[in-house]
Amino acid sequence: MPQRPKLVLVGQLSTLPWVFDAAGRAGIDLILVPRGDDSAEAAARAGGVVEVLPLDIDGDPEAALSTLADRYRREPFAGVMAGNEKVVPFVARAARELGLPGLSEDAAAVVRDKRSMRRRLRDAGLGAPGFTVVDDPDAWTGALTLRFPVVVKPASGFSSLGVIRVDDKDSLEQAVARTWQLVDTHLAPGGGSAENAGVLVEEYLDGPEISAESLVFQGQVRVCAISWKGELTGPYFEETTLRAPAQLPAEILAAIEAEVIGAHHAFGVTEGTTHTELRLVGGVRPVLLEMGARIGGGGFMHHLVHGSSGIDLAAEALRIHVGRQPVCWSEEPVPAGHVAAYLVPVGKGGRINRVRGLDAVRTDPQVDYVVQTVGPGALLRSYPDWSGYPAIVLSRHESDAAAVAYRDHLARTLHVEYEEQG
Ligand code: ADP
Ligand code: CA
Numbered sequence: 001m002p003q004r005p006k007l008v009l010v011g012q013l014s015t016l017p018w019v020f021d022a023a024g025r026a027g028i029d030l031i032l033v034p035r036g037d038d039s040a041e042a043a044a045r046a047g048g049v050v051e052v053l054p055l056d057i058d059g060d061p062e063a064a065l066s067t068l069a070d071r072y073r074r075e076p077f078a079g080v081m082a083g084n085e086k087v088v089p090f091v092a093r094a095a096r097e098l099g100l101p102g103l104s105e106d107a108a109a110v111v112r113d114k115r116s117m118r119r120r121l122r123d124a125g126l127g128a129p130g131f132t133v134v135d136d137p138d139a140w141t142g143a144l145t146l147r148f149p150v151v152v153k154p155a156s157g158f159s160s161l162g163v164i165r166v167d168d169k170d171s172l173e174q175a176v177a178r179t180w181q182l183v184d185t186h187l188a189p190g191g192g193s194a195e196n197a198g199v200l201v202e203e204y205l206d207g208p209e210i211s212a213e214s215l216v217f218q219g220q221v222r223v224c225a226i227s228w229k230g231e232l233t234g235p236y237f238e239e240t241t242l243r244a245p246a247q248l249p250a251e252i253l254a255a256i257e258a259e260v261i262g263a264h265h266a267f268g269v270t271e272g273t274t275h276t277e278l279r280l281v282g283g284v285r286p287v288l289l290e291m292g293a294r295i296g297g298g299g300f301m302h303h304l305v306h307g308s309s310g311i312d313l314a315a316e317a318l319r320i321h322v323g324r325q326p327v328c329w330s331e332e333p334v335p336a337g338h339v340a341a342y343l344v345p346v347g348k349g350g351r352i353n354r355v356r357g358l359d360a361v362r363t364d365p366q367v368d369y370v371v372q373t374v375g376p377g378a379l380l381r382s383y384p385d386w387s388g389y390p391a392i393v394l395s396r397h398e399s400d401a402a403a404v405a406y407r408d409h410l411a412r413t414l415h416v417e418y419e420e421q422g
Helices: 018-026 040-045 061-074 085-098 105-111 114-123 140-145 169-187 250-267 296-309 313-321 358-362 400-413
Strands: 006-010 029-033 049-052 079-082 131-134 150-154 164-166 199-203 209-217 220-230 241-244 272-281 285-292 338-343 350-356 367-371 392-397 415-418
Touching: 006 085, 018 029, 018 296, 018 313, 040 049, 061 085, 079 085, 079 313, 085 105, 105 114, 105 250, 114 199, 114 250, 114 285, 131 140, 140 169, 150 169, 164 169, 169 199, 209 250, 209 296, 209 313, 220 250, 220 296, 241 296, 241 400, 250 272, 250 285, 272 296, 272 313, 296 313, 296 338, 296 367, 296 392, 338 400, 350 358, 358 367, 358 400, 392 400
Parallel strands: 006 029, 006 079, 029 049
Antiparallel strands: 131 199, 150 164, 150 199, 209 220, 209 272, 220 241, 241 338, 272 285, 338 392, 350 415, 367 392
């Protein structure tokens, strides 16, 4: 019998189970490179993991790459896959150097930089808002010619950290300064990593938000599921809810697919899996916000796709990264049902004590997963700053209306309880 292929999974947090659970279904063994904030014991215990390979990708990428290459020479593995947004360029470089399937380094750099994504979309004639790049905190006046409201955001951010809506020109300077300060603190400390510095100002896209999860194999894109995120009007953009499948007319779903496929081509994304966020301007016209070349939400987007479309997104992603054709390329999946994700809002922030109401949720038959990634005593900062999701609840429903009702129930019953200020 042929040996099970091994895949190096880089920076997938071991407390988020979806990709680990998929390894068994795909018949692939995992060599886990733990994320910096993961614990060695938890990493070793995670599903499908046969080996743990610590690498200091942030601190010394050259040494990390040569350790990975040494490991490959000792016993070749079949693939390497990114488990979080930050490691996408490192993984692309490793794949190229070892001759494994993956993104080109150019495509990896494009999807890590919102400035590059905006330019590529514009050049390809795809939808894009007016935008201005601000390379220096004092150079914000260039954005005054945009149509207001605008959105100020880090060029290489995540999780809506430092993303601020600005309604009038008088408030722009202050918002750029605030975003710049958050970039300095969290994304490019001391201006050290120049490619992560920089701020983007773009015109506000007025309409509900959606997300599209795709697989890409040898340049062919399949949009697997479209999820509804709803109205997020700012001034800060904390995500709290997603539902799949999005209840939209066929012609709008087709327009979304066309836009998402076009964006893959514009960015040069030819291999792997992606998480694309869009706004439906005026409720009808899809315009891309951004694309991540990884499974969205630390992996939980897998569950929305699997539960709604029947496509085993995480297992398919693992297959693609070891060079195998995804199963859904040859076998049509059977659409499954309605799935929802609820991210408990951070609220005022502080040192977290517990999430009140969560025990009842854990035993609810509609609930598939409850995941807490921050323990008691952890410091959570309120938006536009960000430091983690208090808890994620994934549930399954008979209809979209039932999913909405359950979301409302969770919003009423789940609250983060913070330690008293002393
Ligand atoms: P991040 O990488 O931090 O998630 P995004 O570009 O996705 O950055 O922005 C975060 C959120 O801010 C989006 O999900 C969206 O709700 C809002 N947002 C960002 N840009 C715009 C825009 N041009 N128009 C409307 N909303 C926006
Ligand atoms: Ca985003």
